[in-house]
Amino acid sequence: MKPRIAVLGCGYWGGNHIRTLKSLGALHAVSDVDPARAERFATEQGCLALTPDELFARSEIDAVVMALPPQFHADFAVRAVEAGKDVLVEKPIALTVPDAERAVKAARDNGRVFMTGHVLRFHPAFEGLKALVDRGELGEVGYIHSHRLGLGKFHAENDALWDLAPHDLSMILAITGTAPIEVRGEGAAVLNHLSDFAHLHMRFPNGLRGHLFASRLNPYRERRLTVVGTKGMAVFDDVEPLERKLALYRHAVWQDEGQWTSTMNEPTYIELENAMPLTRELEHFIHCIQTREEPRTGADEALGVLRILTAGTVTHD
Structure with missing residues (x-):
């Protein structure tokens, strides 16, 4: 039932x-x-x-x-x-x-059961990106950056960081598999005392670095998560149509006579299932209720995201 x-x-x-x-x-x-x-x-x-x-x-x-x-x-x-x-x-x-x-x-x-609504963890493009990382197709991941920019949603309680960053932080934590050991935040308040722009810089135990930029005062929409590895790079761009949301770049970088050089390759677009992330999230919640399994976006992840938000918050007078 x-x-x-x-x-x-x-x-x-x-x-x-x-x-x-x-x-x-x-x-x-x-x-x-x-x-x-x-x-x-x-x-x-x-x-x-x-x-x-x-x-x-x-x-x-x-x-x-x-x-x-x-x-x-x-x-x-x-x-x-x-x-x-x-x-x-x-x-x-x-x-x-x-x-x-x-x-x-x-x-x-x-x-x-305690589950958090980090709906982008259930997006087919993110699931495809995570699969690329898990299969080693990107090599060793060294850098992750996310941009979530747009105009509007001026909440009375939440600044740009708290409103926009949780989804990206949940995806970053899913890829890294661990919490950062260092978090540094920068913010700018334009309209009132709450940050309308926010930057987060993160360092993880294995040396991996992460960067997040969130803005609610931007003239264009950007919803992009980029993962950089030693064998390739991948981009989840949620503004693109489904057939172009997940791009794999097999760029090559190497040293030649002491100088770094590279070759650029056209992206390969990964085929994705046409499914609604919220539907998949709620199906997962129902599954966890029925089986008593720990949710994919459970309590530990929710606390991890909140600790990063807290550490990266900049207060303004």
Whole structure:
């Protein structure tokens, strides 16, 4: 049987969860601090509309997807797991590491699945990129950089780093397989006291370096993750159409009489499955509920991302 899942938070991204869970046959209820908003989704999708208190009290609800402002995630996640429900918490899972650790500990103490909504980990292009790395087609990875730039989404609580960087950090951690030993952040606040531009520089135990640039005041969209290895380079460009989202560059670099030289090769575009990342993410959540497996984007990754965000945050007066 499919688990009965409720969505807490009926905003833009919560609405995407609601519609996708309905298509998967797992939507049982919706909830929001605005009862009218919940009622609209319930009527549209043919499910229950509940207050948050009712949601946690209903024993037939197996799991909760939380798409709330992040300052509310930890407290509601604790309530959910103590009520015996598995949880998928959208990113970031909290605004402080202690709050995140409190939610994770509660989930573990109560034997509940705890998953984080790092949806790009389920993108076919990232899965293809990770496969290239795992098969050794890029050689030894020495450098990873990501650019996530655009215009808008000026949140009252989140700056550009906290709003835009978690997805890229989750992908970087998946490739490196370890946390950085050094994190340095730089930020610039233009509109108010929150950073509209953010740079992160990371150093990992094996010498690998990582760089992340996020901006919400950019005139063009860029969604690009680049991995540089000794045998080749690969780029996941989410602005490109599906057939060009994952490019493999078999560039050669070597020393000739003491001088470094290189040859440029045209990219090979990797064929990808045409699948929606959110659908794949929620299918994985359902699978983990049914099997009790540790999620691909579980608690350890969520805490790792939050620690990097905290270490790289720049405050402004």
